[in-house]
Amino acid sequence: MSTTTSKKLNVKTGMDTESIKADILSHLRYSLATDIETANKKEFYKSVVLSVMDRLHDSWLNTQKEYREKKTKKIYYISMEFLIGRLLDNALVNLNLEQEFRDACKDLGYDYEEIRDIENDAALGNGGLGRLAACFLDSMATLGLAGFGYGIKYDYGIFKQKIHDGYQIERPDDWLRFGTPWATTRPSVMYPVRFYGRSVPYTDEDGHLRFKWENTQHVYALANDIPMPGFRNGVVNNLRLWKATSPKSLDLTSFNQGEYINAVRDIELHENISRVLYPNDKIFVGQELRLKQEYFLVSSTLQDILREYKQQHDDLRDLPKYVAIQCNDTHPNLAVPDLMRILMDEEGFDWETSWDITVKTLSYTNHTVLPEALEKWPVSMLRNLLPRHLQIIYEINKRFINKVHEHFGDDVNRVRRMSIISEGEQPSVQMANLGIVGTHKVNGVAALHTDLIKKTIFRDFFEMYPERFTNKTNGITPRRWLKQCNKPLADLITSEIGDSWITHLSDLRKLDDKVNDKKFMKKYSDIKQQNKERLAAYVKENYGFELNTKAIFDIQIKRIHEYKRQLMLAIYAAAQYNYIKANPDAPVVPRTIIFAGKAAPGYAMAKMFIKLINSISDKINNDPDMEGKLQCFFLDNYSVTLAEQLIPAADVSEQISTAGMEASGTGNMKFALNGAVTIGTLDGANVEIKEEVGDENIIIFGLTVEGVEELRRSGYSSWEYYNADKALKQVIDQIRDGFFEPDHPSLFHTITNSLLDGNDYFLVLADYPAYAEAQKEVDALYSKPDEWFKVALYNTARVGKFSSDRTISDYATDIWGCEDQLNKGREYQGS
Ligand code: BZD
Structure with a gap:
């Protein structure tokens, strides 16, 4: 056996910091032909991952072997x-090696977060x-x-x-x-x-x-x-x-x-x-x-x-x-x-x-x-x-x-x-x-x-x-969408009720009792604040824009589509702007509206929405009268990684599709789990989220599926709604007349035409008055922080149904015929 091979075989795959360090160094040298003195961050990242892979390979092979044998x-x-x-965070969470790898990186002169962020x-x-x-x-x-x-x-x-x-x-x-x-x-x-x-x-x-x-x-x-x-x-x-x-x-x-x-x-x-x-x-x-x-x-x-x-x-x-x-x-x-x-x-x-x-x-x-x-x-x-x-x-x-x-x-x-x-x-x-x-x-x-x-x-x-x-009904994995992306909240929950929730998400129900525990509630709300500040720091660093962390963080992140109605939130932002301009001394509950999402490259209307959101944002963010009251911001290049930062920082989750059009939604579940309050229509899984969290803990507005059918049958006219709501009319006129894009006043005509002459297929105008009312409810609730955080906690506590573990158990039982395999002798018993 050559010395190189024997060295390779000697690579230890222990679960302690020292053996992890040894493996990272070994991979730098024997897999990447460099060393700790000369390696750059990318190379260091690569050896970290290779060291994680070393720790997966035995289980990987054993698992396949077991499937074959049985x-x-x-x-x-x-x-x-x-x-x-x-994949790095996820692998370490699932292997229970986060701390060890963190320490190993640190001892070798690297900050774990920096290394993690190298991964595309x-x-x-x-x-x-x-x-x-x-x-x-x-x-x-x-x-x-x-x-x-x-x-x-x-x-x-x-x-x-x-x-x-x-x-x-x-x-x-x-x-x-x-x-x-x-x-x-x-x-x-x-x-x-x-x-x-x-x-x-x-x-x-x-x-x-x-x-x-x-x-x-x-x-x-x-x-x-x-x-x-x-x-x-x-x-x-x-x-x-x-x-x-x-x-x-x-x-x-x-x-x-x-x-x-x-x-x-x-x-x-x-x-x-x-x-x-x-x-x-x-x-x-x-x-x-x-x-x-x-x-x-x-x-x-x-x-x-x-x-x-x-x-x-x-x-x-x-x-x-x-x-x-x-x-x-x-x-x-x-x-x-x-x-x-x-x-x-x-x-x-x-x-x-x-x-x-x-x-x-x-x-x-x-x-x-x-x-x-x-x-x-x-x-x-x-x-x-x-x-x-x-x-x-x-x-x-x-x-x-x-x-x-x-x-x-x-x-x-x-x-x-x-x-x-x-x-x-x-x-x-x-x-x-x-x-x-x-x-x-x-x-x-x-x-x-x-x-x-x-x-x-x-x-x-x-x-x-x-x-x-x-x-x-769809679900989301609590490992990534709580344990990993919102560590402070995950740790708080575990310290209160143990960690069984990680694999039995419905155990979060135990948190229901904590709503009257002042100390706990303080910690719970502090974490939300901390997450907002973390997001603000990220935005400041990457965009030079300062988010107001005292404001409601009102977030809509998803693909840009007419049926998802980003336009409705954009209109609301513009209406708030108009209101503040007209009532400079009126008290307002400060709000920071955040959008992110990609439009299909060939979807002209969706791309126009992005431009409109950015134009409205410019108007708002450059007007000193809005300071401390209203902000609007479009974050580019929405991704899973960005979602992991945004969702824990959200106060309000926007789930406002035209009823009947969003099959389920899964972002809605991620937000609720992380303690954001949903403002939404009775569409997709919102209906079931409402059933779980209770009517008082979700803000539902607008037409139902039947309402949509009925309105269409009876002859919907968007002009009527346009003429009936002053604030709405003002915004649509502004969009049409170039208020948000003075150098190119007709730029948004495709949008306003589809709303008016096109008769607004997605019923934005029909639902807008109810939406504006619902947003007032949001303001009123947020003004009473104790109440607000109770509602938020009920969301965290009651969305256990939406774990993808439950979804997969249902598939296993009713479709795949492999219910006998579920958790067979493998159940996680706590760390
Ligand atoms: O699937 C989405 C639905 O719109 C959501 O309501 C639902 O929650 C999720 C999961 O069930 N659909 C898509 O994301 N669809 C696509 O991305 C897609 C991709 C290629 C071609 C057609 C559709």
């Missing part, structure tokens, strides 16, 4: 997005859907489920947002520029993913008609694994992200012909599949590259799942017994025809057997009712790219339509609505319909949303397959 049922969560953010967010998602997938991985590992994430290792995650002159500018997110020490590339795990070609019929030995997919082109999917540790339970699951690489044999012919440059260009083309995350949420843009990405993910993942399965089991007919596959939205729904294809064309099963296995193995989650977001792939595109799959989809549809006829008789309109293939000028495949027909469970992400999908977009399907529809 033939544990495996859960595969397929998602085009995993918005995992930074893995921003491989747009918003809620991607973050939910990340929370689920944390919960699956914590609950001891054999749960694996499968996604794409995009070279570029969600774009970086800069603000120039108030406008959003997009810049590439080159997060892998210096690589990531968290991902292990596995050259041994690589699969060809085929495209194009044609489906060729033939007769097999038994005289059955079968099909071969021939003349295909292929690219390789290469596995990159990121460990997903559970909370202090020794479990380490895996997130496998595929990277596209070109086939080795690529174009030897080209080389021979001297077309070297073309061959290299082809490599580039193949690798483009995993180049960039599509930055659109809630709008379907039918680009071929996106379809390639979706199939790339599905094909490589199914190959991997089946390879693993075959190593442990003999009979594919038992697949649903040992494997459950969850499709995160319709993006991975090509799994339906692809699994059918594998079972029939490659494994030789007949249609009925293949169908039974497919439906029982797969399930699908719906995240939106917005029609423009539903995926509809043109048949022509599929015919070209995936001809065999299209053929299978046609067959699925034919058989399904027969069943519809059996079930409903000759109802032509219903058949048209339910068909997986929509006919018309451009026939297309409705991926949601495919998902409902081809899986055994479809779930909504909040109770209201599930009711809505049953009544609206999927009504026909619900009437045919009522047992397929189920609700799984």
Whole structure:
């Protein structure tokens, strides 16, 4: 054995500061070829992470071994997005090594926070859907489920947002520029993913008609694994992200012909599949590259799942017994025809057997009712790219339509609505319909949303397959969204009620009794103040802007979208400005309004909202009359890491979507847990948050889903609302007439036109008066700090339901059939 190897093997993986220090030094020298004297911060960060990885590897391997030996049922969560953010804090929290690593860094001359901040967010998602997938991985590992994430290792995650002159500018997110020490590339795990070609019929030995997919082109999917540790339970699951690489044999012919440059260009083309995350949420843009990405993910993942399965089991007919596959939205729904294809064309099963296995193995989650977001792939595109799959989809549809006829008789309109293939000028495949027909469970992400999908977009399907529809209200991981991001509050809670809440969030109910404990309440409110000051320091340092920490921190952070109605809060900010100008001596409760969020690069209206918010902010922040009374600020480049700073500092959580449009929301849960008071509509999970915290501890306003329907039916006219509310009219006039943008007075006409002539589809004007009233309630409550903090504490204490541990237990029980695995012998017993 060479000395280097023996040194490597001698790397200690102890859990004490001294051995951690030794490992960091060792990694500097033997992994990075530098040393403590010459290393820079990035190198030091890298050795810290490698030392953490050393401490994960044994558990990682042992966990997989145990799953194999026990033939544990495996859960595969397929998602085009995993918005995992930074991993260092999370790994240390889950390994219970925060203090040791902190001390090790300090002893070696580095400040832990500074090192932690070196890490780029893995921003491989747009918003809620991607973050939910990340929370689920944390919960699956914590609950001891054999749960694996499968996604794409995009070279570029969600774009970086800069603000120039108030406008959003997009810049590439080159997060892998210096690589990531968290991902292990596995050259041994690589699969060809085929495209194009044609489906060729033939007769097999038994005289059955079968099909071969021939003349295909292929690219390789290469596995990159990121460990997903559970909370202090020794479990380490895996997130496998595929990277596209070109086939080795690529174009030897080209080389021979001297077309070297073309061959290299082809490599580039193949690798483009995993180049960039599509930055659109809630709008379907039918680009071929996106379809390639979706199939790339599905094909490589199914190959991997089946390879693993075959190593442990003999009979594919038992697949649903040992494997459950969850499709995160319709993006991975090509799994339906692809699994059918594998079972029939490659494994030789007949249609009925293949169908039974497919439906029982797969399930699908719906995240939106917005029609423009539903995926509809043109048949022509599929015919070209995936001809065999299209053929299978046609067959699925034919058989399904027969069943519809059996079930409903000759109802032509219903058949048209339910068909997986929509006919018309451009026939297309409705991926949601495919998902409902081809899986055994479809779930909504909040109770209201599930009711809505049953009544609206999927009504026909619900009437045919009522047992397929189920609700799984979203959740968030308390590890990241309280323990990690709000350490002072987490410590206070633990010192009062112990730390069982970390894995049993409903134990926070014990805090209910503390509302009358003055000493505790003082500490609780002091922490909020401290968090506000911490945020203010960050803003001061990065933007040179001084937040008024005595004011209400009123925060709306999420993707920018008309249905989320950032415009309503912007109008409120402008109305407050007008009020203060007109009543300079009137008392006001000081407020600092904070926005952050990205707009899809092609979404002009959302981008205009950002500009408007910035223009209104400039007006307010540059007017000395507003001092100590009102501020408005747009923070650029919203991210998981920024959310971790903003949420603990919030007094007010803005959850103000048009009722019926926000499927669930998960930010709402994070804010409530951290003691912010929600001002919100009865939409998504707000409804359930209200049920949990109690009506007195949430400020609800505006139209309900039924109210929205009724108003639309009876003929809504936004002009009436405009004329009826003076303060509202004044702001809209100001926006229209250039008050906030004097050099370009017509700049915001697209906004005011959509509100007035466009009749305000999102009902901002209809809800505004109720919203303004609700904001007065906020002021009144905040003016009585004792009352305010009671309400805040009830929020912290009563949102245990929204732990993603609960959500995952529900999936495990009702969809995945693996409830027997939950917490088996692995429960965390306290530190
Ligand atoms: O999913 C969101 C919903 O809007 C939220 O209400 C819900 O809480 C979360 C989690 O269930 N949907 C998305 O985030 N959707 C996307 O980001 C997306 C991404 C690509 C394509 C389509 C939608």
